[in-house]
Amino acid sequence: MTTTTNLPETMTASVLTGVKALAVQEMPLPPVADDEVLMRIAAIGVCGSDTHYYRHGRIGDFVVDGPLILGHECSGTIVAVGSDVPDTRVGERVAIEPQRNCRRCRECRAGRYNLCPNMEFYATPPIDGAFAEYAVIRSEFAHPVPDSLSDEAAALLEPLSVAITTMRKAGIVPGSSILIAGAGPIGIICAQTAKAFGAAEIIVTDLVAERRERAVHYGATRTIDPREVDIASAGLDVNAFVDASGSPRAVFDGIKAVRPAGTAVLVGLGSPEMNLPIEHIQNLEITVTGIFRYTDTWPAAIHLVASGQVDLDSLVTGRFDLDHAAAALESDADPDSLKSIVYPTTAQHG
Numbered sequence: 175m176t177t178t179t180n181l182p183e184t185m186t187a188s189v190l191t192g193v194k195a196l197a198v199q200e201m202p203l204p205p206v207a208d209d210e211v212l213m214r215i216a217a218i219g220v221c222g223s224d225t226h227y228y229r230h231g232r233i234g235d236f237v238v239d240g241p242l243i244l245g246h247e248c249s250g251t252i253v254a255v256g257s258d259v260p261d262t263r264v265g266e267r268v269a270i271e272p273q274r275n276c277r278r279c280r281e282c283r284a285g286r287y288n289l290c291p292n293m294e295f296y297a298t299p300p301i302d303g304a305f306a307e308y309a310v311i312r313s314e315f316a317h318p319v320p321d322s323l324s325d326e327a328a329a330l331l332e333p334l335s336v337a338i339t340t341m342r343k344a345g346i347v348p349g350s351s352i353l354i355a356g357a358g359p360i361g362i363i364c365a366q367t368a369k370a371f372g373a374a375e376i377i378v379t380d381l382v383a384e385r386r387e388r389a390v391h392y393g394a395t396r397t398i399d400p401r402e403v404d405i406a407s408a409g410l411d412v413n414a415f416v417d418a419s420g421s422p423r424a425v426f427d428g429i430k431a432v433r434p435a436g437t438a439v440l441v442g443l444g445s446p447e448m449n450l451p452i453e454h455i456q457n458l459e460i461t462v463t464g465i466f467r468y469t470d471t472w473p474a475a476i477h478l479v480a481s482g483q484v485d486l487d488s489l490v491t492g493r494f495d496l497d498h499a500a501a502a503l504e505s506d507a508d509p510d511s512l513k514s515i516v517y518p519t520t521a522q523h524g
């Protein structure tokens with residue numbers, strides 16, 4: 175292993191020890207495998223999935239049954255590399271694609287490693303995430319970022335990757351029309367990404383007026399309060415519908431707004447079972463799909479931010495240290511909050 179300077183023996187991390195129980199702990203640095211790099215974490219975005227694990231101890235079949243470090247949206251600087259990694263990488267600023275696939279299974283060989291059944295993903299039990307001073311990742315998933323990207327923007331390339339995957343699945347090309355349900359962080363990043371992909375019409379629905387206004391700032395060409403307009407019968411006739419709300423009603427109505435041969439992409443975490451407008455799907459040959467993480471999106475994400483087409487910095491509405499990770503995880507209760515960032519510092523360590 176090649177390192178920069180002398181690394182400390184231990185690091186500070188915020189550890190989920192039970193439902194709504196976080197403890198700041200001192201622990202050994204993670205071991206660095208031959209094909210991995212060790213990063214000093216710079217900034218970590220708080221994601222809805224982190225909050226879900228914190229509040230409920232599980233997401234579907236993924237159950238937290240031991241101590242777990244949350245956080246999977248992160249940036250950092252490489253401070254050590256394994257023996258298979260060129261030591262010239264030490265010192266690079268990187269954005270972390272927080273997954274480790276097996277490279278051998280059918281899905282990996284087919285080029286869709288996001289569906290690898292052997293995937294080890296940050297902050298998904300039992301794999302630790304990045305609410306910590308240091309973390310490891312396989313070398314090719316530590317993506318170098320230009321100096322023009324802030325630490326926060328580099329961390330938020332992860333949710334941008336979700337939006338890029340969504341636009342690819344939705345088939346958004348120049349001139350497309352898209353309906354997005356939900357103006358939370360993913361809905362807002364999807365609106366920006368749809369614009370960057372050339373969408374001509376970007377309709378965003380949300381129940382909250384302030385959130386609809388924010389969507390306009392981030393690329394929506396029209397916003398709708400779904401209590402005032404019946405989305406299902408309003409004749410929106412869009413190429414694609416993206417659900418970023420998880421609301422069964424939004425999904426049902428949004429699919430009905432899709433034109434023949436269009437696509438609906440379900441991104442929001444909602445109830446595991448929903449009613450769907452089957453006749454509309456059958457008669458209009460609508461493709462309904464989900465997305466699960468991402469494959470090969472960081473290069474596109476870096477380009478969209480570095481070229482100014484997507485603005486991630488202004489999404490940040492709160493900043494917390496490791497001592498206040500719980501407050502960061504609960505910040506989504508505040509309607510003005512959009513994206514919270516955790517810094518791997520503590521009151522003691524500064």
Ligand SMILES: [Zn+2]
Pocket residue numbers: 221222223246247332333
């Ligand atoms: Zn995320």
Ligand SMILES: [Zn+2]
Pocket residue numbers: 275276277278279280281282283287290291292293
């Ligand atoms: Zn695999």
